[in-house]
Amino acid sequence: MAFEPVLSRNVGHPEALTVRGYRDRGGYVALEKGLKMEPAAITEEVKASGLRGRGGAGFPTGLKWTFIPKDSPKPKYLVCNADESEPGTFKDRLLMEKDPHQLIEGCLLTSFAVGAATTYIYIRGEYVDAANILERAIADAYQSGILGANVMGSGFRHDIYVHRGAGAYICGEETGLLESLEGKRGQPRVKPPFPAVVGAFGCPTVINNVETICCVPHIIERGSAWFKAIGPDERNTGPKLYAVSGHVERPGTYELPIGVTFQELLDVCGGIWKGRQLKAYVPGGASAPVLSADDRHLRLDFDTMAKAGSMLGSAAVMVMDDTTDMVRVCYRFAKFFSHESCGQCTPCREGTNWLTLLLHRILDGHGEPKDLDLIVSVANQIGGNSLCALGDAAVGPAKSFVTKFRHEFLARMGAAAPALAS
Amino acid sequence: MPTVTINDRAVEVEVGTNLIDAALKVGVQIPHYCYHPRLSVVGQCRMCLVHIAGMPKLQAGCSTQVMKDGMVVRTDTPEVHEAQRAMMEFLLINHPLDCPICDQAGECGLQDYAFKHGVATSRFHYEEKRTYPQKERIPLGPTVLLNMNRCIQCTRCIRFTHEVAKTAELGFFQRGARTEIGTFPGKPLDNELSTCVVDICPVGALTSTEFRFAERVWYLDKKPSICTGCDVGCNITLEHRRGQVRRLKPRFNPDVNDYWMCDYGRGSHQRLTALPRLQIPQIARKGGALPAATWREALDLVARRLEHGNASGAVAFLGSGRLSTEDAFLLATLADQVASPHRSVAGREGPERRIPNTHGGLAGRDTAPNRRGAELAGLVPGPSGIDARALLAADRAADCSVLFVADSDFGPEASEPATVERLRKAGFLVVMGWAETPLSKVADVVLPVATPAERAGSFVNVAGRLQTFAQAFPAPAQVKTPVEVLTEILARFDAAWAGLTEAQVFDRLAARVPAFSGVRFEAVPATGRPVGAEPALAATVAGGGEP
Numbered sequence: 001m002a003f004e005p006v007l008s009r010n011v012g013h014p015e016a017l018t019v020r021g022y023r024d025r026g027g028y029v030a031l032e033k034g035l036k037m038e039p040a041a042i043t044e045e046v047k048a049s050g051l052r053g054r055g056g057a058g059f060p061t062g063l064k065w066t067f068i069p070k071d072s073p074k075p076k077y078l079v080c081n082a083d084e085s086e087p088g089t090f091k092d093r094l095l096m097e098k099d100p101h102q103l104i105e106g107c108l109l110t111s112f113a114v115g116a117a118t119t120y121i122y123i124r125g126e127y128v129d130a131a132n133i134l135e136r137a138i139a140d141a142y143q144s145g146i147l148g149a150n151v152m153g154s155g156f157r158h159d160i161y162v163h164r165g166a167g168a169y170i171c172g173e174e175t176g177l178l179e180s181l182e183g184k185r186g187q188p189r190v191k192p193p194f195p196a197v198v199g200a201f202g203c204p205t206v207i208n209n210v211e212t213i214c215c216v217p218h219i220i221e222r223g224s225a226w227f228k229a230i231g232p233d234e235r236n237t238g239p240k241l242y243a244v245s246g247h248v249e250r251p252g253t254y255e256l257p258i259g260v261t262f263q264e265l266l267d268v269c270g271g272i273w274k275g276r277q278l279k280a281y282v283p284g285g286a287s288a289p290v291l292s293a294d295d296r297h298l299r300l301d302f303d304t305m306a307k308a309g310s311m312l313g314s315a316a317v318m319v320m321d322d323t324t325d326m327v328r329v330c331y332r333f334a335k336f337f338s339h340e341s342c343g344q345c346t347p348c349r350e351g352t353n354w355l356t357l358l359l360h361r362i363l364d365g366h367g368e369p370k371d372l373d374l375i376v377s378v379a380n381q382i383g384g385n386s387l388c389a390l391g392d393a394a395v396g397p398a399k400s401f402v403t404k405f406r407h408e409f410l411a412r413m414g415a416a417a418p419a420l421a422s
Numbered sequence: 423m424p425t426v427t428i429n430d431r432a433v434e435v436e437v438g439t440n441l442i443d444a445a446l447k448v449g450v451q452i453p454h455y456c457y458h459p460r461l462s463v464v465g466q467c468r469m470c471l472v473h474i475a476g477m478p479k480l481q482a483g484c485s486t487q488v489m490k491d492g493m494v495v496r497t498d499t500p501e502v503h504e505a506q507r508a509m510m511e512f513l514l515i516n517h518p519l520d521c522p523i524c525d526q527a528g529e530c531g532l533q534d535y536a537f538k539h540g541v542a543t544s545r546f547h548y549e550e551k552r553t554y555p556q557k558e559r560i561p562l563g564p565t566v567l568l569n570m571n572r573c574i575q576c577t578r579c580i581r582f583t584h585e586v587a588k589t590a591e592l593g594f595f596q597r598g599a600r601t602e603i604g605t606f607p608g609k610p611l612d613n614e615l616s617t618c619v620v621d622i623c624p625v626g627a628l629t630s631t632e633f634r635f636a637e638r639v640w641y642l643d644k645k646p647s648i649c650t651g652c653d654v655g656c657n658i659t660l661e662h663r664r665g666q667v668r669r670l671k672p673r674f675n676p677d678v679n680d681y682w683m684c685d686y687g688r689g690s691h692q693r694l695t696a697l698p699r700l701q702i703p704q705i706a707r708k709g710g711a712l713p714a715a716t717w718r719e720a721l722d723l724v725a726r727r728l729e730h731g732n733a734s735g736a737v738a739f740l741g742s743g744r745l746s747t748e749d750a751f752l753l754a755t756l757a758d759q760v761a762s763p764h765r766s767v768a769g770r771e772g773p774e775r776r777i778p779n780t781h782g783g784l785a786g787r788d789t790a791p792n793r794r795g796a797e798l799a800g801l802v803p804g805p806s807g808i809d810a811r812a813l814l815a816a817d818r819a820a821d822c823s824v825l826f827v828a829d830s831d832f833g834p835e836a837s838e839p840a841t842v843e844r845l846r847k848a849g850f851l852v853v854m855g856w857a858e859t860p861l862s863k864v865a866d867v868v869l870p871v872a873t874p875a876e877r878a879g880s881f882v883n884v885a886g887r888l889q890t891f892a893q894a895f896p897a898p899a900q901v902k903t904p905v906e907v908l909t910e911i912l913a914r915f916d917a918a919w920a921g922l923t924e925a926q927v928f929d930r931l932a933a934r935v936p937a938f939s940g941v942r943f944e945a946v947p948a949t950g951r952p953v954g955a956e957p958a959l960a961a962t963v964a965g966g967g968e969p
Contacts, residue, residue: 168597170597185593185594187594190463190464190465190482190485192485338598338599339598340597340598341597341598341599342597342598342601343575343594343596343597343598343599343600343601344464344466344575344577344594344601345465345466345467345468346466346467346468346469346509346512346513346574346575347468347508347509347512349512349575349598349599349601350512350513350515350516350599351512352598352599353516353552353598353599354512354515354546354549357549357550358549361548361549366548374545377545381505381508381511381512384479384480385468385471385479385480385505385508385509386468387465387466387468387482
């Protein structure tokens with residue numbers, strides 16, 4: 001498939017890690033252009049591009065920026081969500097490690113558009129290399145006059161701080177992230193008020209994912225029409241990073257137009273490994289409901305995935321071959337969510353734990369057929385009732401695995417778990 | 423003000439009112455655990471989920487505010503009931519269900535909602551309950567014990583220490599199903615208001631060391647009353663079993679103590695059992711014996727001595743801040759009757775007791791609840807009158823032919839040998855009170871009276887607020903109320919005083935003392951009302967700030 005990489009164009013070009021090298025490869029042109037535009041015009045351009053949030057929810061990015069109150073006397077903040085903790089997801093890591101200035105440029109343009117003088121990049125603690133690379137790039141940008149009191153001589157002031165997380169999935173949830181950023185226990189806040197009104201330190205705050213922000217310079221440089229032309233339709237536009245893991249010949253991060261089909265993506269990755277057959281795939285990280293081999297021709301975009309009862313999420317595609325033990329996968333996912341539940345709201349705290357216990361019993365061969373109905377019922381009791389999206393995230397895999405692969409669960413009743421396949 | 427419709431009933435509410443409060447206005451109770459009107463809204467327990475027209479999911483009533491007209495809410499749809507049932511199931515699967523040995527049983531939010539919103543069967547058949555080993559009885563501080571197994575993680579206690587007490591001793595530890603409440607190393611839960619966390623704990627996770635295992639709550643008689651610990655006058659519920667006070671709990675009054683009271687006040691009832699009780703009138707014989715007498719003998723003797731006392735010296739009256747306003751008025755009237763200027767209130771300042779309320783808070787300094795009321799009612803010395811200081815610190819009792827001490831337990835001095843010896847220098851010493859103290863032992867006449875719990879009356883607090891209280895339980899057989907004793911003495915001078923009730927005495931006080939003008943005892947609101955020169959007294963209201 002012929003597709004000129006956009007977001008990952010500097011991958012394989014380590015010279016782009018410096019300001020000079022990045023500029024040599026065409027960087028900071030968008031910033032120069034953007035700083036001469038009206039801030040509102042940047043927002044309009046992003047709105048027109050159809051860019052939707054790449055963190056998982058797919059909310060229109062330009063629209064999100066307009067929620068920042070214009071008349072607030074408080075400082076405004078941009079928070080870049082680089083927590084990337086959805087299981088299976090490693091696309092933002094690539095962007096930060098291989099092209100940090102693209103992110104810095106995106107942060108500057110976004111901040112200029114919304115009037116923020118400060119960006120916090122909240123990065124997961126495990127990304128030590130990425131954080132170090134970012135910090136070096138930020139120091140370089142300060143030296144080069146790209147950050148600081150006078151960004152590229154425009155009079156716009158901007159500072160970027162890298163804030164390292166301490167290893168909690170819930171700190172990728174935007175309000176949990178804000179609490180953690182403020183030095184508190186990372187647990188989500190009640191919404192409303194939304195972060196656009198009351199965000200970091202009580203001030204209006206835009207929170208965008210790394211990949212989302214990295215799209216912005218390209219939209220400004222090449223125009224919204226160019227961006228919009230990529231992708232299958234008006235609602236799903238632009239280049240997209242797919243983080244492919246699991247039973248494929250060549251796992252990795254692939255940049256393709258949004259809306260390629262799963263089969264096309266699979267072909268790019270060299271197909272299922274060891275000559276085996278596809279059993280199932282998860283299209284958007286652990287919280288996306290599983291799809292079966294029959295769904296291989298579906299387009300990997302926001303709306304197609306939602307229609308299929310799953311979600312594009314972070315586009316972390318986990319591929320499972322025909323030897324995969326679906327009961328064990330389901331249990332592992334459930335265990336992850338119960339371990340990462342912050343514990344403040346009743347359905348998520350108690351419900352995810354209950355699901356894990358039930359699945360563990362089935363995995364051990366002590367399940368009963370009625371337990372499957374109980375799993376669905378408990379999942380339904382969590383779904384829609386929890387304080388934040390983590391509860392809903394835990395429900396998706398549990399329900400989809402149990403309903404779509406019910407026969408595998410039933411086969412496990414009364415039979416102990418086989419040893420892990422290699 | 424916007425109008426919201428809840429279960430087909432429309433109600434107008436202030437902008438920003440949450441749905442739990444709005445629903446109460448139309449008599450609809452939305453179940454909740456984590457929400458408390460004085461704590462920040464966290465939306466954690468998910469019991470208050472309601473249906474709002476136009477919303478795809480159920481919404482938490484606590485965190486949904488009425489901002490504009492037209493919101494249509496239902497709390498009675500099958501989806502809402504199902505969500506409530508689901509939350510109850512989640513809360514109960516890991517709960518120990520140890521109600522038979524739990525102090526909270528009978529006043530437990532889990533029990534109440536389990537009956538109202540839960541189902542009686544369990545689907546948690548084979549799994550093991552989550553427990554917190556070794557965390558069944560953790561002393562969080564001197565007054566509160568934590569049983570983590572019973573906790574439902576509503577975080578009311580945590581938020582109380584952060585937002586009301588502002589001491590922030592409690593926090594959340596661990597996460598997910600292992601989440602627990604705890605203190606930080608070396609920082610126990612130890613503040614003036616600490617036991618309030620037991621009141622707001624909806625389950626039996628937090629229990630008070632004082633009340634723990636003292637009584638099953640359904641045996642308690644609960645009466646509204648006023649705390650006598652200091653001059654804030656916290657509104658309380660006095661809980662007793664057959665006259666044995668078991669527990670004092672704060673009673674909501676936004677102008678005084680809001681939902682709170684201090685640990686000192688909470689323990690103030692222990693005084694009732696710590697001191698021996700005066701049971702029967704006594705008249706001293708030569709040689710120091712103090713045998714029992716009849717009320718008629720005792721009161722006749724006191725009246726006779728008062729009447730003729732002026733001939734051989736001063737006739738002095740020493741009141742106390744623990745007298746009710748009515749007692750103080752009667753004592754002052756008695757002094758008028760014998761034309762004595764020697765009348766005053768004993769008392770001393772104690773440590774400051776700060777109680778937060780909706781106006782910022784009140785700071786109590788006096789160790790007695792009603793010094794202000796007693797002084798307003800007339801217990802202030804006339805010209806060259808012998809006052810409390812002269813009696814207690816100087817030796818002026820020696821100048822008294824008769825000294826009438828209206829409270830045997832007027833303060834710690836009543837038990838100090840030096841003070842007792844000083845007061846004993848009076849020619850004839852009358853001691854009224856409920857407690858036997860070293861002072862009452864040396865009296866010529868002892869008049870046993872009811873405790874504040876055993877009688878009705880009124881107090882005026884530090885901010886000049888008049889609050890009435892009712893009798894919680896009757897006094898022992900031989901004991902009269904102070905109002906009965908004082909009116910019977912007065913009746914020996916003027917028959918018009920005979921047989922007056924507390925309310926009738928108060929109404930006479932209101933007719934005579936300008937500060938109480940126009941106030942009727944029966945018409946004092948449940949939350950009290952300001953009397954006297956309140957603006958001047960308002961200076962004692964502790965500084966502003968959020969409640």
